[in-house]
Amino acid sequence: MSDLVKNIFRFSLFILFQVFVLDKIHLHQMITPYIYFLFILWLPFNMNRSILMILAFILGFTLDSFRHHPGFHTAACVLIAYLKPFMINLLIPQEGSDNNYEEPSVKSLGGIIPYLIYAGVLSFVHNAWLFLLEAWQFGDIWYFFIKTLLSTAVCILLILITELIFTRKQRFRTNTV
């Protein structure tokens, strides 16, 4: 399966799952479960940063179209797409690992802990920026803070479950680069 087809497939699956499964679950008013931005986290290492951000913009805008209020998720997605390369540079185990593997995963980041940090920090940033934009009009700092923390915890749990269920084949590319 070519990368393009694979990513289009992932894109639609994440959006549909988010809109028709997770958005229908009313866990608690403080918890909004999000998984769709895993699409951005799974994008390849060697992708151009501008393309990364534009893809994130499209992803966020698509979800916002279903929510009928464009902007919120778009802004959050663009932010994590911008931060993703920095996070990878910080967490990558040794020089060249991002050349050996195609995309971030438990294996390519060298263990479960770096991957959890990677996913955790980015989902925290996503939720914080999203809820901050939403809360601007309400302005209750504690409510915002607790909501971000709880939602991030649920996000990480969802990401872990997704990683367990869908094992992605990690092609080890020969390091001729």
Add this chain to the structure above:
Amino acid sequence: MRNIFLFIRRYFNFLLFLVLQFISIYFIIRTSRYHEAAFGNFSNQVTGKINDRYSNIENYFQLKKTNDSLISANEILYNKLKLNFELPDTVTKMVIDSIRVDSILQYRKFTYMNARVAANSVTAQNNFIVLSRGSAGNFRKGMGIVDASNAVVGTITDVSEDYSVVMSLLHKDSRISAKLLKTGETGTLNWDGKEPNIITLSGIGKGVKISKGDSIITSGFSTTFPKGMMIGKVEGIYTESGSSFFKIKVRSAANFYNLQYVYAIDNAQGEEINKMLDKAKKQL
């Protein structure tokens, strides 16, 4: 000039990031009111179609609940029938109205039109409901929406040909003029973005006698809803120091978690009133 290009090339990613963030925030601010871009209409049609497919399936699982709510709505209507009231002969005399029903149509102010809910949300800070009936079915912007048991749900903010988007009461920009059934004081309803089904009524002075369980109804001052539609019941009354108003928590009569069918209320005289209001505003 060369330096500018060098600067742009060097910080291209950061600049692109700023531009994209700026666009998103512009979207947020611009759509805080009504959004009516040509693109909004197109995306409504597309997401509406997908939502419609989904709700077609989901509807089967909710048929029992829908039936129950229709039966209870029918019960209320049957109880209002004239047949059920019989006055003693000595008090009044029955006169049969000879006017044809048709001829009173010109006095009709409100028309109900049904619609099916295609998508609904309660968890976001700004919740919208999508109905699978749009301008082709005579829906217009600004019409009020009530649920099957006549409890207020929201107002239409956007219509495309086959779908319309409703700003539900659970939206931070939703402002509905409400009234206490018992004493008649009016205030404004809005949502603080926290708990679904709980809305805040503000603008009721501290002098008013109010107790838990009091009914809140529409005031009829706006053109969207007729007077006296049920909104909810008082859940809690809070006093804030430094303010001469109560902060009243209202539990909405409509259950936003399981909306299936709703009615849109068309105000035939609304346009006339709004036109005059606009004219009055222009003169200022």
